[in-house]
Amino acid sequence: xxxxxxxxxxxxxxxxxxxxxxxxxxxxxxxxxxxxxxxxxxxxxxxxxxxxxxxxxxxxxxxxxxxxxxxxxxxxxxxxxxxxxxxxxxxxxxxxxxxxxxxxxxxxxxxxxxxxxxxxxxxxxxxxxxxxxxxxxxxxxxxxxxxxxxxxxxxxxxxxxxxxxxxxxxxxxxxxxxxxxxxxxxxxxxxxxxxxxxxxxxxxxxxxxxxxxxxxxxxxxxxxxxxxxxxxxxxxxxxxxxxxxxxxxxxxxxxxxxxxxxxxxxxxxxxxxxxxxxxxxxxxxxxxxxxxxxxxxxxxxxxxxxxxxxxxxxxxxxxxxxxxxxxxxxxxxxxxxxxxxxxxxxxxxxxxxxxxxxxxxxxxxxxxxxxxxxxxxxxxxxxx
Amino acid sequence: xxxxxxxxxxxxxxxxxxxxxxxxxxxxxxxxxxxxxxxxxxxxxxxxxxxxxxxxxxxxxxxxxxxxxxxxxxxxxxxxxxxxxxxxxxxxxxxxxxxxxxxxxxxxxxxxxxxxxxxxxxxxxxxxxxxxx
Numbered sequence: 001x002x003x004x005x006x007x008x009x010x011x012x013x014x015x016x017x018x019x020x021x022x023x024x025x026x027x028x029x030x031x032x033x034x035x036x037x038x039x040x041x042x043x044x045x046x047x048x049x050x051x052x053x054x055x056x057x058x059x060x061x062x063x064x065x066x067x068x069x070x071x072x073x074x075x076x077x078x079x080x081x082x083x084x085x086x087x088x089x090x091x092x093x094x095x096x097x098x099x100x101x102x103x104x105x106x107x108x109x110x111x112x113x114x115x116x117x118x119x120x121x122x123x124x125x126x127x128x129x130x131x132x133x134x135x136x137x138x139x140x141x142x143x144x145x146x147x148x149x150x151x152x153x154x155x156x157x158x159x160x161x162x163x164x165x166x167x168x169x170x171x172x173x174x175x176x177x178x179x180x181x182x183x184x185x186x187x188x189x190x191x192x193x194x195x196x197x198x199x200x201x202x203x204x205x206x207x208x209x210x211x212x213x214x215x216x217x218x219x220x221x222x223x224x225x226x227x228x229x230x231x232x233x234x235x236x237x238x239x240x241x242x243x244x245x246x247x248x249x250x251x252x253x254x255x256x257x258x259x260x261x262x263x264x265x266x267x268x269x270x271x272x273x274x275x276x277x278x279x280x281x282x283x284x285x286x287x288x289x290x291x292x293x294x295x296x297x298x299x300x301x302x303x304x305x306x307x308x309x310x311x312x313x314x315x316x317x318x319x320x321x322x323x324x325x326x327x328x329x330x331x332x333x334x335x336x337x338x339x340x341x342x343x344x345x346x347x348x349x350x351x352x353x354x355x356x357x358x359x360x361x362x363x364x365x366x367x368x369x370x371x372x373x374x375x376x377x378x379x380x381x382x383x384x
Numbered sequence: 385x386x387x388x389x390x391x392x393x394x395x396x397x398x399x400x401x402x403x404x405x406x407x408x409x410x411x412x413x414x415x416x417x418x419x420x421x422x423x424x425x426x427x428x429x430x431x432x433x434x435x436x437x438x439x440x441x442x443x444x445x446x447x448x449x450x451x452x453x454x455x456x457x458x459x460x461x462x463x464x465x466x467x468x469x470x471x472x473x474x475x476x477x478x479x480x481x482x483x484x485x486x487x488x489x490x491x492x493x494x495x496x497x498x499x500x501x502x503x504x505x506x507x508x509x510x511x512x513x514x515x516x517x
Contacts, residue, residue, distance in 0.1 A: 158471050159399040161497035166406035169500035 007122050008049060011035040012042030012068060013057035013084060018107075022055060025111035026118065039063030046072055051079060053121045055105070058085040058092060066092075066099060073100025078128065080121045084109075150201055157194045161187055192329070199331035203315070206338045215343075217253040217366050218261070220293055224284055227265040231273070239278035242269075244285070251288040252365040256343050264336045268297050268359050271332060275357070276301030288365065295361045303353040312349060313337040388414040389511050390431065394424035394451060395439035395469070400496070404437070404503075411504040421451040425458075432460040434511055439496075440470040449487070456488035465491040465510035469498060 009031050011022045019035040026033050034049055036042035039062050046054055054072060058065035069081050083096040083104040093104045102124055105117050164187050168175070175183070228244055235242040272282045280300040287294055304312060304319050311317045316330040333347075340347045344364050351357040391413045395401050398419060405415045416431055418424035421442055428436060436455060440448035448468055455461040468490050492506050 154471060155397060155400075158496045159397060159403065162400055162403040165497060165500045166403040166410075169407045169410045172410075 006030050006032050007053065007125075008032045008034065008051040009118065010042065010046055010049070010051040010054040012039065012054060012060075012065070014038060014060040015057070018057070018084070021111075022114060025114050029115060029118075031118070039065070039068045042068060043071055046076060046079065050076060052125050053080045053082065053118065055082050055084055055118075056101075058083055058096070066096060069096055069099045069101050078125070078132075080125045080128070082117055082121055146201065146204055149197065153197050154194065157190050157197070161190050164190075196329035196331065199329040199335060202335055203331060203338065206335070206342070215255045215257050218256045218258055219251070219253055220256075220261075220286060220295060220363065221247060221251060223258060223261050223265060224286065224295065226262055227269060228284065230262075230266055231269045234270070234273050235282060238273050238276075239280075240273060240276055241279075241281045243281060243283040245283050246285040246287070248286065248288065251286060251293050252290070252367075254293055254343070254345075254363040255366040256363070260339050261343070264339050264361070265295075265297070267332045267336050268361075272297065272299035272301060272357070275299065280356075290367075291365055293363045293365055295363075296358060297361070298356060298358040300356040303355055304349065304351040304357055305353055306351075309349060309351060313347070388412060389435070390414045390416065390433040391507070392416045392418065392424065392427055392431065392433040392436040394418045394421065394436065394442075394448075396420055396442040397439075400439070404498070407500045407503060408507075410500070411507065413507070421447050421454075424451055425454050428455050428461065429458060433464070435465045435467070435507060437467045437469060440468050452490065453488055465507075467492045467494060467506070469494050469496050471496045 009026055011019050011033065012035070013019050013022075014037055016037070019037070023033045023035060034045055034051060036045050039060055042054070042056070043063075045051075056065045056068050056072075065083055065085070069083065072079060072081060081101045083093070083101045084107060085092055085096075085104060086107040096104055102121055103117055105113065109117075164183050168180070168183060171179075224244060224247070228242060232242055269282060269284075276282060276299045282297070282299045285296045287296075308317075308319050312319065313333050313336075315334045318330045337347050340361060340363075346360075346362045348360045348362075349357060350360075389412075391408055393401055393404055393408070393415060394417075395404070396419055401417045401419065405417060408415045416427050416433060418427050424436070424438070427433075438448045438451050438455075442448060442451075448470075452466055452468065455464075455466060466489070470493065491510055494503065494506070
């Protein structure tokens with residue numbers, strides 16, 4: 001453990017006899033000692049020399065011990081402060097400790113008492129430093145674990161897919177259909193694993209509060225538009241119709257992070273494309289009142305069995321079905337739910353097996369103080 | 385027979401280099417490999433390839449940017465096509481990637497793993513082996 005060879009102790013006291021007495025007693029124990037005759041000098045020395053411990057007299061001309069404690073405990077949180085006081089009342093002791101002192105020493109005191117208090121203060125300081133070191137170590141390990149996962153797990157997967165690409169390019173025309181299919185299946189499974197790693201990382205990031213960016217007033221119609229743009233090719237490739245219907249011309253703004261909400265929408269529609277058979281339909285609609293905007297995403301897919309519906313937002317839960325086009329990571333809906341929660345919103349699902357599923361995303365509207373939403377409705381024409 | 389066009393590939397993952405080299409050779413190119421940015425810039429100076437493909441995230445994040453800038457700053461690198469490769473989808477909806485306005489020209493940003501046909505098509509577009517117009 002990194003530590004100074006001998007602890008450095010600062011004595012701030014206006015009485016020279018106390019300073020000398022303490023110095024002698026402490027130096028005898030092998031401590032290095034600095035002293036100051038008044039508060040300003042004491043603070044200056046403390047800031048420069050950063051002693052391990054400061055013994056501070058409560059009553060001094062000029063700046064008082066209580067003020068010194070306040071300043072030093074704020075500026076140099078690692079330093080352990082001990083108050084020396086001639087009139088040791090409980091009140092002043094309590095106040096000193098509230099202001100950041102660790103202990104107090106009533107005058108007059110014997111060298112033994114001084115040693116005992118100093119020893120305790122040093123142990124306290126070592127503990128403080130050790131605790132902080134361990135906390136930093138823990139944070140560092142968590143952070144490097146995430147970096148490890150994102151780099152060390154992802155890059156081999158990327159490389160394997162690149163090799164498979166190379167294999168197809170090199171062997172190309174010499175591969176028969178079975179061989180090509182094997183390669184394609186390998187690619188798909190590796191890609192799934194990559195997605196799972198990515199989703200898992202996303203959920204970790206949400207846990208750290210790092211995922212949702214700065215929230216801003218946001219028009220969900222914009223998010224719906226971008227989602228539709230993004231998902232149109234996949235829907236088309238799977239022979240599905242993507243329909244935006246019943247959209248009001250204007251809906252109240254919400255407060256949200258556009259990128260993470262876009263991911264939520266893409267995720268849900270992505271699920272719908274996986275579970276909806278060809279010629280099916282996915283529809284998005286939205287409605288609002290003064291307090292909420294609700295987006296509804298429905299599909300005409302396989303649906304979710306009633307007994308499985310309560311669990312679909314749980315991590316790694318998957319509804320397995322033969323209609324499924326592609327295996328998911330089991331984390332997509334967990335992700336959506338967490339992001340919705342971070343927006344003060346809710347997500348709910350309903351489903352009729354064999355007919356389709358509907359996801360409702362409900363957001364609180366963003367209201368400026370004093371502003372009433374519903375500028376579209378006339379004052380008397382509010383919906384009941 | 386015309387000489388083969390030459391491509392420099394810079395990536396700190398040896399396997400990625402080998403796999404991509406196979407694809408490029410299949411496309412009829414001569415390929416030079418560098419496992420770090422410094423070596424990459426050196427090879428660039430001595431070989432003067434027709435195109436370079438640079439991994440964005442090597443030893444440090446964004447190392448590829450600095451390698452690309454250094455190559456652009458060389459005499460032979462002013463107008464040569466330079467591609468950046470990244471393991472994260474920089475052009476997807478989540479990581480919208482826009483190099484700063486003063487940043488040297490990047491001819492293409494592609495996501496790893498890169499599909500053989502996509503890579504060869506983009507290279508052909510840049511190197512004038514005009515495929516279909």
